[in-house]
Amino acid sequence: MVTMSPTTPHTAKLVVLDMAGTTVADDGLVERAFTAASSLLGVEPGTPESEKMLAYVRATMGESKISVFRHLFGGDEDKARRANAEFERAYGQLVGEGHCAPVDGAREAIGRMRDAGRTVVLTTGFARVTQDAILDALGWRDLVELTLCPADTGPAGRGRPYPDMVLAALLRTGAADDVREIAVAGDTAYDMRSGIRAGAGAVAGVLTGAHGEDELRGAGATHVLGSVAGLPELLDELDVREGT
Structure with missing residues (x-):
């Protein structure tokens, strides 16, 4: 199910996804x-x-x-x-030890978005060594165009709620001409604040992780989804509104 707040239609050319709780099951x-x-x-x-x-x-x-x-x-x-x-x-x-699994439908959702011509980037609040361990465990090394951790954004290494990783994804991929062509998805209020501060056109909260709908909405979520599996459909709907 998708619940939405009024938002300006846009075409999402760049999709920035959180990992733990959003595309990767946290399981404590x-x-x-x-x-x-x-x-x-x-x-x-x-x-x-x-x-x-x-x-x-x-x-x-x-x-x-x-x-x-x-x-x-x-x-x-x-x-x-x-x-x-x-x-x-x-x-x-x-x-x-094997305590790592994707959120149901996450890999397929990423594939659908890439097939639709969208550039997908995975981000995390973990250090690079941990992010790489997760990617290796899932076999996701070649799944997306770019992966980012806080240290990849510059000397300060600022993670969320700062917009740095979202903007670094834009700068490194060159996938969009306007920040409003970015879609951000995550399971926490910090993900939402990061996307809003970056000026992303769509900031989608998912209910598979740490925070509930009220917290996500309160942090600025433009949309709330049951899981990331619903994101391709949402972005396709927004494309239709835009007339693409």
């Missing part, structure tokens, strides 16, 4: 990896401190993980980097 891996990382730094699992940290992790799903750790450890850069490294190691281990 982020929380499991976070618990392993925080435990290494002395935060006992199940304690009030640990539960408070997990609540923040859930609320900020989609944000660059190093930014999350900087907040949790009060700006202690050394501790944040150690925690982030352990998080990435733990997440990569879980992926390597």
Whole structure:
């Protein structure tokens, strides 16, 4: 089912998709990896401190993980980097053990969009090493034209909710002449804010991940879909409105 807010019709030439929770099933891996990382730094699992940290992790799903750790450890850069490294190691281990699968219909949706002449880019808040582990586990290395992580956007390495990865996708692919020709899809409020800040013509929230419809709408989603499997149809409908 597609629920929509009024939006300006457009032709989506570039589609920027989130990974975990949007095209890749999360299945609790982020929380499991976070618990392993925080435990290494002395935060006992199940304690009030640990539960408070997990609540923040859930609320900020989609944000660059190093930014999350900087907040949790009060700006202690050394501790944040150690925690982030352990998080990435733990997440990569879980992926390597087979705890990684695509969202139902995601691969097919990407194929349909590419067949329609759209350029598709996959983005993540994880580090490159973790993103590559996921791509290898799924056999997705050659599935899309480009994959991006926060470090790919420049020295600052800003992830969501900044627009950097969306705009980097545009600059690197040259797939669109206007930011309104970009469609962004993700499962978190941070994905939505990133797309809105980039000026994307369509910013679609999906209900297969961290945040629900109210949170997605509140962050600016122009459309809400049950899953990314419905995105090709939505973009085709918007093309018809545009008269293409």
